[in-house]
Every structure is written in C-alpha cells, then in structure tokens.
Amino acid sequence: QKEVEQDPGPLSVPEGAIVSLNCTYSNSAFQYFMWYRQYSRKGPELLMYTYSSGNKEDGRFTAQVDKSSKYISLFIRDSQPSDSATYLCAMSGNTGRRALTFGSGTRLQVQP
Amino acid sequence: NAGVTQTPKFRILKIGQSMTLQCAQDMNHNYMYWYRQDPGMGLKLIYYSVGAGITDKGEVPNGYNVSRSTTEDFPLRLELAAPSQTSVYFCASSYSLESTQPQHFGDGTRLSIL
DSSP, X not given: OOSEEEOOOOEXXXXXXXXXXXXXEOOTTOOEEEEEXXXXXXXXXXEEEEESSEEEEETTEXXXXXXXXXXXXXXXXXXXXXXXXXXXXXXXXXXXXXXXXEOOOEXXXXXX | OOOEEEEOSEXXXXXXXXXXXXXXXXXXXXXXXXXXXXXXXXXXXXXXXXXTTEEEEOSOOTTEEEOOSSSSBOOEEESXXXXXXXXXXXXXXXXXXXXXXXXXXXXXXXXXXX
C-alpha cells in the first residue's frame, strides 16, 4: 500500500465548475500538507500548503485537511482552462530533513 | 529570472553508459534536491544537499552519485545506466529545510535507457 494515495484521473470538467481533488494517507506523523501544480513538460510549482488540520483559502483555491480521516482536499472554484494540469499532493512529518512524500498526481482537464 | 536550470532536457542512453545530469540555481539557495518521477508513482527523492560539500541519500539513491562543490551546482551522475533508471529527473532548490518554504523545481530531464 502506498503511503499517499491519489486518484490519477483524468478528471474532465467544464469551465466554471468547482473541482475537488483529494489525497488519502496512512502515516499519522504527517503534519505539513502541500499541493503542487505541474503543467505538461514542466516542473511542479507549489500552490498551497497547510499545517495540521483546517482550511486555507487563496483566491479560487481552498486546501482542506482532515487529520482524523487522513484525508486532504484541494478545491478550485470557477475553474479555468488554464487550470488544466496535474495536481500533486505532498506531505512531510517534520521540518528536519524536509523529506516530502508525494502522491502520484491527478490530471485535470478544464474544457472551455 | 532563470531559477533552476536543468540540462539536457532529453537524453537516450544505452545500457551500461554513464552520464551526468546538470542542475544549476541562481537563487543562492543552500538546499538542493534530486527527484525522479515515474508514471503513476509520484516523485521520489534520490539525493539532497544542505550546502556545498554536504550531501545525503534520499529514498532511492542506488545507482546514482552526486557532488556539490558550489552553492549553485548540484550534478547527478549515473555510472552504469540500467533500464530501471528510465524516468524524468527533477532538480529542486529551497531557501531552507522548513516544509513551508517552497521547493523550486527545474523543468526536468527526460531520460530513456535502451
């Protein structure tokens, strides 16, 4: 069993839809939760991070962490074709060695 | 505004050949990382460095070597290429080891070993 599970998609939605992307994890030591966006043929770029449980909002993006269920989500409101990319969740347990555990990524396609 | 630069972008190697993947950053970051990304598997950490002259193994270091003689450069060496090393390799750097500090990634080197 992978330490972090993420549905690979592809997830196809019409422009303007609300998108929900999710990851589940098994390691209860994870404290930091991140979402990276990766465009085709490019490196990942950090989109949002959250510490421990709760919600964090940044423009059209909301990250949600439920540690009791070991479940994290990224919501995208008013999705745009430019949001079409692969979204990777990443987690770490402490700030020491900075070892990030990545999910395999969900490919999102927003249709105009 | 270069950030993290990786060369080459693509490479095909024969089994048993060797090569060096180059990585350079111009952000004066002390921390640098090498990952590989396989289809459906996410990114796996190969090696990382916390400063010039200091490197350490990550999750999947076998078959690779690194060196860090300057703050800017962090090359990854494959000595005896094997088909299992076919992957996309990403170099990244960060200001600190704090998880809240973003890792800045290059655009990757796509390596095929035949």
